[in-house]
Amino acid sequence: MLNFPPIKQMMSELIASPSVSCINAQWDMSNRAIIQLLAKWLGEAGFQIELIENKDDPNKLNLLAHSHEMVEHNRNPALVLTGHTDTVPYDEALWQTDPFRMTEKNNRFYGLGSSDMKLFFAFVFEALRNIDLSQLKKPISIIATADEETTMNGAKTIAEIKPFQSSKVIVGEPTSLHPVYSHKGMMTEAIIIKGQTGHSSDPQRGNNAIDASLVLLQALTAWRSKWQAKYHDNSFKVAQPTMNFGCLHGGDNPNRICGQVEFQYDIRPLPGMDLASIKAEIHQVAQQALQDTHFKLEFRSLLEGIPAYALDKNSSFLKQAESITGNKGITVAFGTEAPFWQQLGSETIVLGPGDIAQAHQANEYLDQAMIKPMITHLQGFIKQLCL
Ligand SMILES: [Zn+2]
16 A cells, blocks of 8 residues: 555645746746655655756756666666646636635536646556555656646656656546547747838838738748648648748838838647758748848747657557547647657657646636546556556
8 A cells, every 4th residue: 555645635735736837937936846745745655756857947846756766677667657747827817716726516626737737646646556566566657747838848858868768658638538649749939020110101211021021921821831732640630730820010100111020820740740840941931032132030939849749550558548448549639748758769648537628727627527537547557567
């Protein structure tokens, strides 16, 4: 028997430990408290704990916990159960309950991070409760990350240390108990067109960046059509990679020549597509569109992004997940930390009890009916992979 607190106590304490991450510094918080909570429970249960700060921010902490002395197992746990500890910000006015107090109502548990995805850790611990660590033939590791909702720098920091290579990894993001084997990647960038302001009465006095943006957008639209025609993956609802023109800002007054325009886009590549080369191609198209003009272009990365992720549809791990859960493997439209673990050579699926429809919403909740099956599924994986 592992010495974890009662499940409801763990769930309440996880919800009660604020860990908002946000690119807006006003909202951004340290996740130290929730990581220390997890470290305390896992330590008391006999796990070995490593705490790792984000490479860019010592206020953001990641946790690695191992059931065994990992050096003796070539640092290769048979099973890794992982998730992020941070949540998105919340709009207090829209919440009917305190986002940091777990509230039981209508067969649901309400609270910020209930579905996405703090409570997953409580279910992992509950699944481990009746296991004697010394009876585990193969090690199990738990990873809890920081900043998944913003930069994914927690997962990136851990992946750089390469804490394991050929493990089986389950990311407990909200998938309503369906094993997910693939999602698209994501990247966002701003292109700034710099021209020259001047009096509107004489266009020769300046270089109008709004005029230039028409040329640029036309070139990018043409490139996008050709690019999308080249790739498709029918396992996704939107089978093509996408490029969304998200916002365009420029100018201040009708009687001034517009000196600067900023244009922002997002890219959603399919598995197998390389973000860096897509970005390079876009830069080339943009530069060519405005070459031999007086306009200058600047590119500013907004979110470095995450690669697409795919586990082979025929992999034995996916088959195992389908048989344990009784649910077919699916693809999803949202991004996760899965590509970072998959890139380490570890077969990774995304599987959790929450519902993505609840994620990033006011009055976020977890349906109680999901809890028992999730714990049973986790026990199934532990039994088949570690005992
Ligand atoms: Zn999440």
